[in-house]
Amino acid sequence: MADDVAGAVRTREAKAVRRADQARNRERIVAAAREVFAVRGTGAPMDLITRTAGVGSATLYRHFPDRDTLVHGVCLDVADRISERGRAALDEEADPFEALRRFAVGAVEEGIGALCLMLPDHLWVDDAELHAARRRVDAVAEELVRRAQRAGRMRRDVGVGDVMVALSQLARPLPEGVGADIERLTERHVRLFLAGLELPGGDGLPDGGLGRPGAELPGRPATLEDLRR
Amino acid sequence: MADDVAGAVRTREAKAVRRADQARNRERIVAAAREVFAVRGTGAPMDLITRTAGVGSATLYRHFPDRDTLVHGVCLDVADRISERGRAALDEEADPFEALRRFAVGAVEEGIGALCLMLPDHLWVDDAELHAARRRVDAVAEELVRRAQRAGRMRRDVGVGDVMVALSQLARPLPEGVGADIERLTERHVRLFLAGLELPGGDGLPDGGLGRPGAELPGRPATLEDLRR
DNA sequence: CTACAAACGGAGAATATCTCTCCTCTTCGC
């Protein structure tokens, strides 16, 4: 019995045996791939990833037998981090628009700009794990937007799809070798975008500052459904 | 004398001789290259451009002997269209923030998202024509922002560099095969971003709606100098 | 501390991709 338990543990944690460097390398590879894919697309040369990660090519292929597997792993990683951030924002921020702002800034830090570049290219289709991860992101983003709008703190003519796409675009890394350290600008731009969404709290102005010339938006609010084509 | 004049004209317009298809093909190539470069970067395969343009590869090489020449031509084209739009906005819009808004929407239509991807990659260094074109864009953008801020219609903690980078990012095409027709969303997002910049006209509220929690921006306003590294 | 096994790195052959010229056929302008 004790043998069975030990055996089961050993089996279940088989991956964890040589963990010290193996697991660390896996992390490094995923992190490097996130950067590289974000800048050069998911077709980027594999050995650019290995060099960024500081590992040999064999190490990459040992962890991810082909490109799709790697893209899959990176998407999953990013999506999980993002929904995690959103969940924390929902739980810990009192003001609903503050929660949305915290989520937005966090999602940018976690690489939402990279994620949205990867979705179209490859899979994300018919993979249960990825579908689940996406549903978690979608659910938390929808909840954040709904609360902000319910509280009268966010424009009604903007949808959660608008927010996700705009965040992704603002957070996209520029191609290698661009001057400005975008990183620092990105947060400014995200906050400005959010300022364009925000309605002042408390005072109940009927149009919340809308109605000024030029403030109307063309088209309809984008839903998440719109983003899935 | 008449012969001299005719000769001079013929020389000066030598390029225009076989104009009907040659000039049209040049336009097509530049337009195709703008699309392709925007999506895949300036390193995109040439024959992707030729196929997009609907011409043979020899035709492309006849107009642009190498990749740099093509990038040069596309940058020039885009930059000129953008400064043209800005000039028109300055001349024709009474309200300074409306002028900025018109410029922003126009710049997006003309492919500012593509332009900013091309600058870093290649040349744009030590080429008189490109420098001049860039100076024209810079000058008109600076003027638009300055007027809007002088009139108290735009936040002071935002610089012209912020505006240009954010516009470029929002306007970047997504990699091929993305679901949502971004085109339609982009204008919404640009207008939302501008709404985040705008201060209400006329009433002279000292903080123009700033001072709300979360409305402050990290860092300093970005100048155009910041973008040149 | 030693021994073992698992993991690592990187060179390089096989392969895929891209560039750019060459030659023939089409189209324009007169």
Added chain:
DNA sequence: GCGAAGAGGAGAGATATTCTCCGTTTGTAG
């Protein structure tokens, strides 16, 4: 219609990328 300039597209040569193989290193257990 005629002549010349331009267009198109196949493909040889050059370049870049993948992914395996094997000698070396490194972490862990006894």
